[in-house]
Structures are given as structure tokens and as C-alpha cells.
Amino acid sequence: MSSVQADKQTEEPLDLIRYQLDETVLVKLRGAREMKGKLQGYDSHCNMVLSDAKEYIYNETGEPIVKDCEMVFIRGDSVILISPIS
Amino acid sequence: MLFFSFFKTLVDQEVVVELKNDIEIKGVLKSVDQYLNLKLDNISCTNETKYPHLTSVKNLFIRGSTVRYVRINPNAVDCTLLQDASRREAMQAAK
Amino acid sequence: MSETDSNVEDLYLESYAFTTAAAIVGSVDRKIFVLLRDGRNLFGVLRTFDQFANLVLQDTIERIYLGSEGSDDLSKPERFGEAYRGVFMVRGENVVMMGEVDIDHEDEHLEVLSQIPFEVAEKELKSIHKQKMKFEKAKTKKLLSKGLINDFAKSDLY
Numbered sequence: 001m002s003s004v005q006a007d008k009q010t011e012e013p014l015d016l017i018r019y020q021l022d023e024t025v026l027v028k029l030r031g032a033r034e035m036k037g038k039l040q041g042y043d044s045h046c047n048m049v050l051s052d053a054k055e056y057i058y059n060e061t062g063e064p065i066v067k068d069c070e071m072v073f074i075r076g077d078s079v080i081l082i083s084p085i086s
Numbered sequence: 087m088l089f090f091s092f093f094k095t096l097v098d099q100e101v102v103v104e105l106k107n108d109i110e111i112k113g114v115l116k117s118v119d120q121y122l123n124l125k126l127d128n129i130s131c132t133n134e135t136k137y138p139h140l141t142s143v144k145n146l147f148i149r150g151s152t153v154r155y156v157r158i159n160p161n162a163v164d165c166t167l168l169q170d171a172s173r174r175e176a177m178q179a180a181k
Numbered sequence: 182m183s184e185t186d187s188n189v190e191d192l193y194l195e196s197y198a199f200t201t202a203a204a205i206v207g208s209v210d211r212k213i214f215v216l217l218r219d220g221r222n223l224f225g226v227l228r229t230f231d232q233f234a235n236l237v238l239q240d241t242i243e244r245i246y247l248g249s250e251g252s253d254d255l256s257k258p259e260r261f262g263e264a265y266r267g268v269f270m271v272r273g274e275n276v277v278m279m280g281e282v283d284i285d286h287e288d289e290h291l292e293v294l295s296q297i298p299f300e301v302a303e304k305e306l307k308s309i310h311k312q313k314m315k316f317e318k319a320k321t322k323k324l325l326s327k328g329l330i331n332d333f334a335k336s337d338l339y
Binding site (some may be wrong): 030031058 | 330332
């Protein structure tokens with residue numbers, strides 16, 4: 001457990017992302033993509049770093065293309081949503 | 087400013103930048119600024135044929151806004167440090 | 182100069198290393214290539230710039246790369262057309278990337294391509310872009326019905 005914790009209990013949307021640090025998340029992206037990986041860092045622009053990530057690129061038909069990446073920075077302006085997955 | 091500092095720690099590492107138009111450029115990270123514009127040296131393009139003139143380009147300045155991903159060498163990242171820095175930044179923003 | 186003065190200067194120089202200006206300043210008065218968001222390739226001598234990466238280029242040449250005749254595949258160029266444009270002031274937000282050109286090797290990749298008149302190339306490129314817009318629009322619609330956002334802006338043809 002980290003020693004750094006928010007002292008105030010006011011909740012805001014980005015707090016949900018903070019709880020997901022070191023957990024696996026699903027990030028939905030522009031360009032018909034999704035990325036699953038362990039959240040290592042984020043900021044208020046939704047810039048993120050994921051580790052052991054799997055990228056899913058969807059096309060109109062058939063199965064998505066899957067790409068693996070050990071460590072990746074995602075620029076926040078492509079992010080649509082972030083969702084915890086178990 | 088978290089990722090600005092983060093990229094500063096990655097200077098001289100080899101990274102692969104994927105742009106929003108799907109092309110990937112590999113190179114050694116030389117500089118970064120507050121907009122996360124990146125400067126790469128020794129570049130090579132995974133789709134060299136689409137931009138044939140890149141073979142004669144020595145260094146490349148990539149505008150941050152056109153970047154989709156940056157793939158990083160996992161050994162260059164201290165994950166606990168990055169997680170703590172993210173929490174700290176979130177705390178500061180809440181104040 | 183007092184000691185505090187030089188400290189201030191040191192601090193300034195240290196932070197200067199990671200600014201937009203520092204990244205570009207080395208390319209001033211050199212031949213650079215600029216890729217714009219609408220897909221244009223510009224080659225020219227960089228004369229000045231600012232923190233937004235607004236650029237002033239001198240003796241600019243615009244070059245269009247095209248695939249083999251009748252092909253709309255831009256990823257395998259076989260022909261090119263170029264036109265002299267003169268002085269350009271490029272607004273930073275339209276820049277995708279820019280790089281210094283090695284003037285000893287800049288024409289090597291052109292040797293395997295055949296040159297066509299710029300007007301012909303421009304016309305052909307326009308129709309390719311038109312087709313691409315149509316294709317992307319249809320793709321976006323299909324993907325949207327699956328809840329996927331394709332995102333394709335008319336200004337992004339690079």
C-alpha cells in the first residue's frame with residue numbers, strides 16, 4: 001500500500017482511475033481500438049501508461065487484430081473510456 | 087507535468103512512436119517538451135515505403151498531438167515510482 | 182556577474198533543454214522536411230520558428246508521392262511531382278512531424294521514382310483523397326453501429 005493517499009474524501013471521476021492503479025483496466029480508444037493492461041500511471045488528461053498490454057484493433061468484419069506490448073504510453077486525447085476488469 | 091517528467095527519464099532510450107495515422111517510427115528519444123512533442127534521433131519507419139524521404143532524414147520532431155502511443159522499453163520504467171507519482175499528482179490536483 | 186545571477190542562468194539553461202524551442206533551434210538555417218496534417222510534404226530551409234512550432238520556410242518545394250499509374254495505393258510510391266512554392270509560414274497545429282534532411286542523400290529515393298508534372302499529380306491525389314474520404318465515411322458508419330468510434334477528420338489525410 002502506498003503512503004501517498006488523498007486526504008479529502010471528495011470524489012471525482014478521475015478518482016476511479018486512481019483506484020485502478022496497479023490493476024488491470026480496459027481502455028476504449030478512438031480509431032476503433034481497445035487496450036487491456038495493468039495501469040501504471042495516469043494524469044488529468046487521461047494520458048496513461050499500461051504494462052503487459054494487449055491492443056485490440058477492430059475492423060468492420062471478423063475478429064480484431066491483437067497486438068502485445070510490454071509497456072506503452074497512451075495519449076489522453078484518444079481515450080474514450082476506462083473500465084476496471086477483473 | 088507528470089508525463090513530461092516521465093519522458094525526461096526516458097531520454098536516450100529507444101522508443102517506438104505510433105501516430106494516429108497508424109505509422110510507427112522507431113528512434114532514440116532525444117528530447118521532450120511540455121506539450122509532449124518528441125524529438126527522435128536515428129529514426130527508422132516501420133512503413134518506410136509510404137514516406138520514402140524519411141530515409142534521408144536524420145532527426146525527427148514529432149508534434150505531440152499526432153501521437154497515439156509510445157511503446158517503451160519496460161526495463162526503463164520504475165512502475166512503483168510512476169504509480170506513486172500519479173497518486174501524488176491526483177492529490178495535488180484535488181487541492 | 183554575481184553568483185546568484187549565474188545560478189539563475191544555470192537554472193534557466195537547465196529547463197531550456199526540454200522546450201519546444203530547444204528541440205527545433207538546431208535545425209534553423211538547415212534544410213528540413215515538414216509533413217502537414219493534410220498530407221502535404223514540404224521541403225525547405227527553416228528560417229525561424231516559435232514555441233508553437235509555427236515555422237517559416239524559405240525556398241519551399243511541395244512534393245507529392247503517388248503509386249504506380251492507376252493505383253490508389255499511396256504506400257508504395259513509384260511516381261512523384263513537385264512544385265516550387267517559395268516562402269511559407271506554417272501554423273504549428275498543422276504540423277505532424279518535421280526533420281532535418283541529409284542533403285547528401287536527399288535525392289537518392291527519387292532516383293527509383295519517375296517524375297510527373299505537379300498539376301497531374303495534384304489532380305490524381307485529389308481524387309484519391311476523395312475516394313478515401315468516401316471509404317472512411319462508410320467504415321465509420323459501420324463501426325459506429327458496433328459501438329466503435331473510428332474518428333476520421335477531413336483535415337487528417339497524412
